[in-house]
Amino acid sequence: MSDPPADVDGVLDLLQRGNYVADRSLSTVLFLALKLGRPLFLEGEAGVGKTEIAKVLAETLNxxxxxxxCYEGLDVASAVYEWDYPRQMVEIRLAEAAEDRDRSSLESAIFSERFLIERPLLKALKPSVSGPPVLLIDELDRTDEPFEAFLLEVLSDFQITIPELGTIAAPQPPIVIITSNRTREIHDALKRRCLYHWVPYPEAQRELEILRVKAPTAPEVLSREIVGFIQxxxxxxxxxxxxxxxxxxxxxxxxxxxxxxLDPQAIDDTLGVLLKYQDDIAKIxxxxxxxxLDEVKREQAALPKG
Structure with a gap:
């Protein structure tokens, strides 16, 4: 386990070690989230690198x-916990076979942690030898509003109440990253519990830097033309x-x-890698x-050399 960075520059270095090219505004809000122990709510279009931030944090902080x-219809059984009903039934049958008639002791036995199946939210609250985990709640906008309401207890006090066991609280709060593609608005009550950052599409220079890190074998001329075309x-x-x-x-x-x-034929042949809807492909x-492409090449040619 590594301690979080002591300043914004440390966060920039941390992300860089994880091959994540970030701007200073993102590094600042991430530093504050780590320092204050607050969840970080990241909004932005799909594919701009929101989820990757949580992965890099987990990797670099060990x-x-x-x-x-998240998905439509997500419920407590899938997100928090559920009871292992088949094993509970076996335990009941064994107790009946042994003529154990003490219902209260049997109930205490089958509703114990031995029969509890932990889902992500509960796992994130449990102590770990590697320290508080990074909890990624990905694409929250895909869930329903009732699930948002349930999250309020988790994000407010980092605890979950299980009726049969009581309240389970995290000894140390996890590092929480929440992402949304903004297919719907998230309720203000949940946003107030988080620090917020909008992750935009990168400007050209930063996108070129990302390509140099993530696709290092791509020729420099090709990378520049790819970035210009996509911009x-x-x-x-x-x-x-x-x-x-x-x-x-x-x-x-x-x-x-x-x-x-880039050349026109290569673009036409590979547009399915870049665009995911036939109407968009047909338009381009x-x-x-x-x-x-002609505009991109003229702009590239006009740039100063070196």
Whole structure:
């Protein structure tokens, strides 16, 4: 287990060690979240690197990563705990076979931690030899509002009440990262318990730095043209704009095809790596892609050398 960094520069170095290229505003809010013991709520489009922040924190701080992947209909049994009913039934049958009629002792036995199946939220509150874990609550906007309400107890006091066992509180609060793609608004009551940061699409220079780290085998000219092309795509009216994840995937795909620079045919052949909806692909492929590429190459040629 490693201690959290002592200042913002330390957080920048920490993220850099985990191959995460962050700006100072993100590093500042992350430092404050670690220092104050507050959950960090990250909003932004899909694929901009929100989830990766939790993974990098767990890796660089040598903590366990506990991930709760949210989805519509997520309930307490899937997120917090449930009882191992088959084993409980076996225990009851064994007690009946042994003619053990003491109902109170049997009830205490079957509703003990031995029969408790821990789900992510409960696991995150339990003590660990590696220290408080990193709890990633991923894509909270996919859940229903009642589940949000349940999270208030967890995020307020870092405790969970199980009727049969009582209240289980964390000896040390976990490092909590919550992400949302903003498909719906999260309730203010939950946001107030967190520090907030919007993770935007990166500007061109930072995206190029990300490619150098995440796709180091891509030729420099190719990386620059990829970033320029994607930056232009993000200014268009598409159903789903490409995120950083798609930028990295595209660079790796083009490198596998031995491309050292973009050309119209390569773009048309690999748009399915970059865009995930046929309407978007149909809008870009062909003459539109060639026009965007021509603009990118002219801009690259106009840049000062060296």
């Amino acid at each position: 903590r366990d990563l506990v991930r709760l992947q 232009k795509l993000r200014g268009m009216d598409l159903f789903k704009l490409p995120g950083i994840a798609e930028t990295i995937d595209w660079a790796e795909a083009l490198t596998q095809l031995d491309k050292v620079a 492929e062909g003459s539109q892609a060639a026009q965007l």
